[in-house]
Amino acid sequence: MRRHMARWLLPLLLLVPLWAQAASVDNMRLWAAPDHSRLVFDLSAPATADVFTLQDPRRLVIDIADSKLNADVSRLDLSGSAISEIRTGIRHGTDLRVVLELSRPIEPRHFSLEPNEQYGHRLVVDLEYPGESAVEDPIDPIAAKLREQEIAADRAQTKAVAEGRDPSKVTPTREKAQPHPKRDIIIAVDAGHGGEDPGAIGPSGTREKDVVLEMAKRLARLINDTQGFKAVLIRDGDYYVGLRERTRIAREQKADFFVSLHADAFNSPRPHGSSVFALSQSGATSETAKWLAATENRSDLIGGVDGSLSLDDKNKVLRGVLLDLTMTATLNDSLTIGGRVLDRLGRINELHKPRVEQAGFVVLKSPDIPSLLVETGFISNPEEERMLQKPSYQQRMVEAIFGGVRAHFQSNPPPASLLAWQRDQGRGGSGNEYRIQPGDTLSEIAARHDVPVGRLRQANELNGDVIRVGQVLRIPSS
Secondary structure, three states: OHHHHHHHHHHHHHHHHHHOOOEEEEEEEEEEOOOEEEEEEEEOOOOOEEEEEEOOOOEEEEEEOOEEEOOOHHHOOOOOOOEEEEEEEEEOOOEEEEEEEEOOOOEEEEEEEOOOOOOOEEEEEEEEOOOOOOOOOOOOHHHHHHHHHHHHHHHHHHHHHHOOOOHHHOOOOOOOOOOOOOEOEEEEEEEOOEOOEOOOEOOOOOEHHHHHHHHHHHHHHHHHOOOOEEEEEOOOOOOOOOHHHHHHHHHHOOOOEEEEEEOOOOOOOOOOOEEEEEEOOOOOOOHHHHHHHHHHHOHHHHHOOOOOOOOOOOOHHHHHHHHHHHHHHHHHHHHHHHHHHHHHHOOOOOEOOOOOEEEOOHHHOOOOOOEEEEEOOOOOOHHHHHHHOOHHHHHHHHHHHHHHHHHHHHHOOOOOEHHHHHHHHHHOOOOOEEEOOOOOOHHHHHHHOOOOHHHHHHHOOOOOOOOOOOOEEEOOOO
């Protein structure tokens, strides 16, 4: 009996050293953002960590159980982060201790990530800066109040329709805002990927995250140089922002429009051309759209996870109706703007598809902000990779994108915007325009002006019958 036990026990004892093998930290990466720093530990195996702060002096301690360090900490670039120095040592003979000397108050958060296509096991430590904004130049408080009033008016009308009430009798409270409303139209510009997520990589090694960041900065400069517009960069450096965090930032900054820039790849070098995508609430409009959406939506597996919009304060059925109505209006605006952008992109580059496509991109799922994802080209195509590296080509691309966005808002400016004020000043009481009032419907306006509904839609580039209070319609001659 003892001989039999020994025979089974010996292989088990031989396996123990393999099970107990320590994880190694093979690399450390640091990314600095305006509102946080992210430190990533690349691990050879899963490991648990204990993370806590110490004061006098201010420090963050990271104890990684049963681990050893195989990375050169001195090679980390600490500039722009909250970390002034990194020290390491061994604790209890087997644990790795990493001590971060801090230059500012932080709130730590840490989590582990499973291996994916690009990385193995990772420990992610975020150092969040209390009270700091994710953008360097946040929206002016007065402009934010004006935008909130416009949003409140739209939501009140939408809720009345959802509840079966007469929207013409809804009069949402509007506080007086000073100075006189002539607010900028806020455009949120999102450079895809970033930080530990390089995005697609071209045949010669060009990284998507670098190309689109440069284009986003060019687009932001163009927007800010145009009277009546202001850009908000979702990221202005090489760091990762979660997909839902991107839309949260846009909503926090009261954006009127959200555009996400990409230069993606396909599993073949043949596909080429620019594309424009809006959100699909059902299926994608093409296999390529479906594939690209799945690719982009995997970014959070690389960069981490975060929360989503909460509507917990609403009745479940009403919540669904409200979201459906709001998304319908938002999607119509997205498709209209997308058509204008696509038309201009087609003058610079071949189009991958001749229409605005739709797919389930997470980054477009903001219910109250019209949003587009622009694939400026396929970085997997050698010729387009070469073109995307050229500053002159990047500039022409962003001019086309903003040209389409600007044309839409010049035709349909938000009521409190400078563009709306300028239009009203030059309108001179012209009889060929009509400002939508509470309770109006497109069919009633068409009948009142003796114009077919189809012609009214065409004159105002409307994809459906959704209109908004304060919007000015061009009335074509009968």
